[in-house]
Amino acid sequence: MGKTIAEKIFAAHLRDTPTPENMVLDIDVIMCHEITTPIAIMDLVDKDMDRVIDPNRIKAVIDHVTPAKDSKTATQAKIMRDWARRHKIKDFFDVGRNGVCHALFPEKGFIRPGNTVIMGDSHTCTHGAFGAFAAGVGTTDLEVGILKGVCAFRKPKSMKIEVTGTLPIGVYAKDVILKIIKQLTVNGATDMVMEFCGPVVEEMNMSSRMTLCNMSVEAGATSGLCLPDKVTAEYLWPFIQEDYASLEEAVEDFSTWHSDPDAEYAETLTIDVSNLRPQVTYDYKPDKVKDVDELAGARIDQVYIGSCTNGRIEDIRAAASILLGRTIADSVRGILTPATPAIYSQALNEGLIKIFMDAGFCVLNPTCGACLGMSSGVLAEGESCASTTNRNFNGRMGKGGMVHLMSPLCAAAAAVTGEITDPAQFIN
Amino acid sequence: MKAFGGSAFFIDRDDINTDEIIPAKYLTEITKRALQPHLLEDLFLDGKEFDTQADDFQQASVLVTRSNFGCGSSREHAVWALEVNDINVVLGESFARIFRQNMFNCGILAVELSKADIDKLFALAQGDGAIKIGIELDKDTVVAENGKGEKVECSFSMNPFDKELVAAGGWLAYADQKY
Numbered sequence: 217m218g219k220t221i222a223e224k225i226f227a228a229h230l231r232d233t234p235t236p237e238n239m240v241l242d243i244d245v246i247m248c249h250e251i252t253t254p255i256a257i258m259d260l261v262d263k264d265m266d267r268v269i270d271p272n273r274i275k276a277v278i279d280h281v282t283p284a285k286d287s288k289t290a291t292q293a294k295i296m297r298d299w300a301r302r303h304k305i306k307d308f309f310d311v312g313r314n315g316v317c318h319a320l321f322p323e324k325g326f327i328r329p330g331n332t333v334i335m336g337d338s339h340t341c342t343h344g345a346f347g348a349f350a351a352g353v354g355t356t357d358l359e360v361g362i363l364k365g366v367c368a369f370r371k372p373k374s375m376k377i378e379v380t381g382t383l384p385i386g387v388y389a390k391d392v393i394l395k396i397i398k399q400l401t402v403n404g405a406t407d408m409v410m411e412f413c414g415p416v417v418e419e420m421n422m423s424s425r426m427t428l429c430n431m432s433v434e435a436g437a438t439s440g441l442c443l444p445d446k447v448t449a450e451y452l453w454p455f456i457q458e459d460y461a462s463l464e465e466a467v468e469d470f471s472t473w474h475s476d477p478d479a480e481y482a483e484t485l486t487i488d489v490s491n492l493r494p495q496v497t498y499d500y501k502p503d504k505v506k507d508v509d510e511l512a513g514a515r516i517d518q519v520y521i522g523s524c525t526n527g528r529i530e531d532i533r534a535a536a537s538i539l540l541g542r543t544i545a546d547s548v549r550g551i552l553t554p555a556t557p558a559i560y561s562q563a564l565n566e567g568l569i570k571i572f573m574d575a576g577f578c579v580l581n582p583t584c585g586a587c588l589g590m591s592s593g594v595l596a597e598g599e600s601c602a603s604t605t606n607r608n609f610n611g612r613m614g615k616g617g618m619v620h621l622m623s624p625l626c627a628a629a630a631a632v633t634g635e636i637t638d639p640a641q642f643i644n
Numbered sequence: 645m646k647a648f649g650g651s652a653f654f655i656d657r658d659d660i661n662t663d664e665i666i667p668a669k670y671l672t673e674i675t676k677r678a679l680q681p682h683l684l685e686d687l688f689l690d691g692k693e694f695d696t697q698a699d700d701f702q703q704a705s706v707l708v709t710r711s712n713f714g715c716g717s718s719r720e721h722a723v724w725a726l727e728v729n730d731i732n733v734v735l736g737e738s739f740a741r742i743f744r745q746n747m748f749n750c751g752i753l754a755v756e757l758s759k760a761d762i763d764k765l766f767a768l769a770q771g772d773g774a775i776k777i778g779i780e781l782d783k784d785t786v787v788a789e790n791g792k793g794e795k796v797e798c799s800f801s802m803n804p805f806d807k808e809l810v811a812a813g814g815w816l817a818y819a820d821q822k823y
């Protein structure tokens with residue numbers, strides 16, 4: 217019987233099989249941020265185990281609240297900074313070089329097809345876009361990862377998600393994944409790896425693939441995955457050109473991480489996106505999703521464009537295409553947070569930042585910011601935000617606030633009108 | 645092995661996420677103890693704010709809930725917030741993966757029961773709110789008893805590896821010995 221890509225990665229990294237249902241994997245990349253790592257560091261110090269398995273396998277960033285907003289976040293940052301220095305972790309990113317982890321680390325070429333990746337962050341699944349097994353874990357798992365380079369998992373099953381048809385104009389990866397989550401519900405993929413495939417995914421750039429994989433956890437999945445191909449190899453080329461004689465050779469090598477034709481899936485879902493409308497969430501769960509038409513007219517107080525889901529250059533370009541020559545509604549506060557310094561710089565070079573500023577947006581430094589309601593755009597009670605992020609839980613962006621998840625295009629349209637709006641009318 | 649169980653508190657809702665269990669604003673704390681007053685602070689039940697000061701909640705060692713408990717953010721703070729409130733067992737129909745793993749990694753229990761059994765526990769709590777629940781790990785059984793002496797007993801199957809983690813006192817202790 218053939219194997220899925222996930223099964224191939226597991227087999228290549230298997231350290232132990234404590235029971236037939238459980239596996240302990242060797243982990244290639246252990247990623248750390250300042251919210252979940254400091255307690256792991258302090259616990260290791262406390263237990264006289266302040267070691268790291270290999271500083272080169274550890275990637276660390278201060279991204280959730282940065283620059284520090286108060287003494288507590290300053291302390292968290294300091295614990296990370298001191299630890300990174302102490303253990304000579306060279307891939308550590310601090311103010312000026314830092315950005316949202318799941319946008320920054322891919323951009324640095326840290327994730328390769330076939331890798332295993334963990335981080336104390338549920339959206340670690342984003343990195344599955346490179347054909348890696350990337351899973352969010354808690355602080356204890358992270359701690360063991362840092363110390364021993366291993367992580368235990370209950371063996372996930374694979375779910376094949378085939379995306380077919382042609383994406384209509386103005387409909388994006390975000391709309392596709394929201395639709396999928398709606399269909400699966402918030403726990404429809406628990407203990408599964410969602411393998412995204414089909415012609416629409418093959419056509420997608422890495423940015424869109426990351427958007428898909430990013431939100432797989434919102435359906436409960438252990439990870440999302442895309443099959444590594446020419447698009448992957450082109451994205452990674454600056455980092456792998458020493459390893460391969462040609463791009464074709466890299467693509468060929470990556471194809472060893474493809475699922476076999478006779479691989480078995482626990483479930484298969486086929487979704488034709490040819491008639492897909494822009495999708496928007498309502499209520500407090502990411503599976504509460506409707507076509508934009510059904511929610512059009514709902515008042516919006518804030519628009520947030522950023523995050524590991526949709527804070528990349530492609531997202532900023534899409535939003536700017538609507539904001540060009542327009543101003544946002546008086547009643548709206550617009551916030552743009554490019555996800556990394558490179559994205560910010562690129563947006564400046566392309567004149568996109570000016571478009572946002574002329575439209576009336578506030579432009580912030582790369583950080584998670586309002587996405588988790590800790591800084592830089594927290595909502596007041598009763599306010600609602602059109603947001604390109606990935607979670608709309610009650611209180612997520614501030615107590616009593618409502619978050620409507622949507623694509624960057626939809627969010628830009630909402631900024632212009634001050635209400636949930638079908639972006640079609642603004643697309644030339 | 646330590647004993648698991650005690651007074652139970654019932655939360656009749658699916659999909660309680662870790663933002664509700666411990667809001668993000670407390671993630672800047674660097675001690676577990678500091679989370680203690682904030683457990684379930686942002687929970688909404690039937691559109692109403694949850695009363696975290698209620699006596700029966702304050703005294704609980706066991707939570708009984710519905711499906712997909714602990715979904716969302718990976719924050720282990722959710723488990724620590726339970727721990728520092730002396731809650732050592734959560735019973736539910738199902739759990740989100742990361743939360744479930746975090747529970748066993750800390751050496752405490754996320755026990756999955758069938759929907760029918762969870763319904764029975766809720767029904768028992770209808771008659772008399774004061775329910776005591778004991779977990780017998782070696783027999784894979786849960787025994788619940790209300791103030792009138794009425795009992796419900798149900799069985800579960802727990803992954804043997806998760807049991808080993810609990811016996812070792814958590815994943816760090818287990819992994820340190822073995823890998």
Ligand code: SF4
Binds near residue numbers: 524583584606
């Ligand atoms: S942008 Fe939001 S979802 Fe992404 S890592 Fe930061 S807090 Fe988490």
